[in-house]
Amino acid sequence: MTPSDPGTADYVVVGGGTAGCVLARRLLERTDGTVLLLEAGGDPDGIGSVTTPHRWVENIGAAHDWGYTYAPTEHVAGRTLFLSRGKVLGGSGSTNALVWVRGHRADYDGWAAAGAQGWDHASVLPHFRDCEDWEDGASEQRGAGGPVRIERPRDLHPVAAALVEAGVSYGMPYLDDVNVAEPCGVGPINTDASAGVRTSTWTGHLRPVLDHERLTVVTGARATRLVIAGGRCTGVEYVRDGQPAAVSASREVVLAAGAIDSPKLLLLSGVGPAAQLRAVGVDPVLDLPGVGRNLQEHPILGGVCFAAREALPPPNNNLEGTTAFWRSDPALAVPDLQFVAVQIPYVSPEVAARFPVPENAFVIAPGLMTVASRGFLELTGPDGGLHVQPNMLAEQADVDALVTSVEIALDLAAQPAFAKLVERRAAPGDDTSRAALVDFVRQAAMPYFHPVGTCAMGVHDAAVVDPQLRVRGIDGLRVADASVMPTITSANTNAPTAMIAERAAALVAAG
Numbered sequence: 001m002t003p004s005d006p007g008t009a010d011y012v013v014v015g016g017g018t019a020g021c022v023l024a025r026r027l028l029e030r031t032d033g034t035v036l037l038l039e040a041g042g043d044p045d046g047i048g049s050v051t052t053p054h055r056w057v058e059n060i061g062a063a064h065d066w067g068y069t070y071a072p073t074e075h076v077a078g079r080t081l082f083l084s085r086g087k088v089l090g091g092s093g094s095t096n097a098l099v100w101v102r103g104h105r106a107d108y109d110g111w112a113a114a115g116a117q118g119w120d121h122a123s124v125l126p127h128f129r130d131c132e133d134w135e136d137g138a139s140e141q142r143g144a145g146g147p148v149r150i151e152r153p154r155d156l157h158p159v160a161a162a163l164v165e166a167g168v169s170y171g172m173p174y175l176d177d178v179n180v181a182e183p184c185g186v187g188p189i190n191t192d193a194s195a196g197v198r199t200s201t202w203t204g205h206l207r208p209v210l211d212h213e214r215l216t217v218v219t220g221a222r223a224t225r226l227v228i229a230g231g232r233c234t235g236v237e238y239v240r241d242g243q244p245a246a247v248s249a250s251r252e253v254v255l256a257a258g259a260i261d262s263p264k265l266l267l268l269s270g271v272g273p274a275a276q277l278r279a280v281g282v283d284p285v286l287d288l289p290g291v292g293r294n295l296q297e298h299p300i301l302g303g304v305c306f307a308a309r310e311a312l313p314p315p316n317n318n319l320e321g322t323t324a325f326w327r328s329d330p331a332l333a334v335p336d337l338q339f340v341a342v343q344i345p346y347v348s349p350e351v352a353a354r355f356p357v358p359e360n361a362f363v364i365a366p367g368l369m370t371v372a373s374r375g376f377l378e379l380t381g382p383d384g385g386l387h388v389q390p391n392m393l394a395e396q397a398d399v400d401a402l403v404t405s406v407e408i409a410l411d412l413a414a415q416p417a418f419a420k421l422v423e424r425r426a427a428p429g430d431d432t433s434r435a436a437l438v439d440f441v442r443q444a445a446m447p448y449f450h451p452v453g454t455c456a457m458g459v460h461d462a463a464v465v466d467p468q469l470r471v472r473g474i475d476g477l478r479v480a481d482a483s484v485m486p487t488i489t490s491a492n493t494n495a496p497t498a499m500i501a502e503r504a505a506a507l508v509a510a511g
């Protein structure tokens with residue numbers, strides 16, 4: 001990494017996570033400009049929990065985690081929920097569970113229908129394809145030769161294999177590739193891993209071009225404020241080794257600090273709901289009411305847990321290996337549930353405290369992928385204190401779908417493939433009445449660590465960026481990360497974020 005900062009660049013990218021690594025690489029390729037990337041964390045290579053897929057849970061709360069929390073509500077039984085965010089090159093894409101899925105065609109067509117012109121499925125497909133090197137090679141849907149190697153997990157763990165067998169006997173179609181345009185069924189997951197090692201936009205996009213003459217990567221550099229003068233963003237202030245510094249951008253600043261830190265930086269720079277900014281001691285520069293609103297998160301249940309009949313083999317792949325997309329209501333057009341079978345007892349601390357959960361156990365963990373609940377984040381003071389409230393399970397529709405997901409998980413567990421692995425159910429308990437399951441859902445719900453939507457793209461008053469990802473009302477400034485999703489995708493958010501950055505670089509290059 002470049003030890004010092006030249007103080008100026010054509011493009012300054014803030015945040016070297018999933019999106020930032022793509023942006024830096026593609027801006028070098030698509031423009032003739034110099035690129036300076038500011039990343040608060042350091043180099044992930046050599047961190048075993050980053051590189052080794054089945055150790056990813058060790059990243060949660062590690063030194064390279066920002067360690068945010070979601071504030072409690074009664075909807076999640078008054079619990080404060082840990083919100084993991086990677087603080088390292090590759091960002092959360094270096095620390096995540098390696099699931100590489102795009103979601104459903106309808107997710108993107110929905111964005112476009114709501115005003116995000118140019119983000120419909122047909123338009124974003126080329127960017128998904130450009131990003132990946134899929135093991136089966138190129139097709140209309142999949143890409144090959146791109147920076148991020150994507151494979152199906154090998155040597156499926158018995159728990160992973162059982163999910164597929166049980167899903168099929170339950171009535172789900174078998175999906176050989178979960179990244180078809182309209183996934184519904186069960187099959188091997190796609191992961192960004194190869195030969196037992198994590199791949200990512202860090203390993204695929206950025207690391208190979210580190211010595212590019214037009215690139216400067218400054219690590220350990222935490223951006224603190226955007227420099228905005230006369231309606232234009234001209235640079236970024238940051239802190240490195242406890243020392244304040246600044247870099248100016250002659251063409252553009254692109255925020256890619258993720259769905260928590262991108263809106264936080266805008267707010268700290270006076271861009272956001274003016275009254276709320278004044279109330280916490282920040283002078284407003286631009287009244288942009290949508291900044292920090294519209295927060296969406298997928299709840300995952302940890303979980304429907306089973307003591308195993310015989311000693312399970314050591315965990316492998318990404319602890320999952322397979323997945324199912326399914327509907328809580330057959331009338332739904334798009335599957336709203338995703339199931340994974342986790343090879344360890346991945347349960348919330350409250351479930352663990354209530355039920356005797358043995359070590360030799362696994363869970364069927366349903367996630368709600370189409371959420372009605374909306375949250376927000378806001379500053380608590382001028383120095384960056386943050387209140388993050390996802391309002392998970394605030395909407396009854398979300399609770400209802402998750403209760404159904406537990407019932408489906410119990411039905412899956414009753415299929416012969418799981419029945420032969422199970423000694424007894426550890427959680428939930430014998431009472432599976434609706435009231436008991438509602439209570440269980442509120443205790444078991446954990447964040448999937450998929451916050452999005454806090455700098456939403458659109459053309460309405462609450463939009464923060466326009467469909468070209470330009471911050472509305474400020475020149476020379478874009479946001480290009482998970483925060484711009486108007487609505488959360490109906491599957492994990494990493495591949496969609498990489499796609500957003502691929503498209504963003506094309507938009508920047510187009511001027």
Ligand SMILES: Cc1cc2nc3c(=O)[nH]c(=O)nc-3n(C[C@H](O)[C@H](O)[C@H](O)COP(=O)(O)OP(=O)(O)OC[C@H]3O[C@@H](n4cnc5c(N)ncnc54)[C@H](O)[C@@H]3O)c2cc1C
Nearest residue numbers: 015017018019040091092096097099223258482492493494
């Ligand atoms: C534990 C975990 C498991 C997950 N599992 C999956 C999964 O299996 N599949 C999936 O699809 N998604 C998963 N996700 C979510 C997925 O990884 C994210 O949606 C995606 O990485 C978001 O990309 P991003 O670029 O928006 O943000 P990030 O990748 O989080 O990148 C933001 C970057 O900005 C840096 N940064 C922040 N603030 C500043 C600042 N002020 N100055 C300088 N740098 C800053 C951060 O350090 C970070 O490197 C998981 C996330 C976590 C944390």
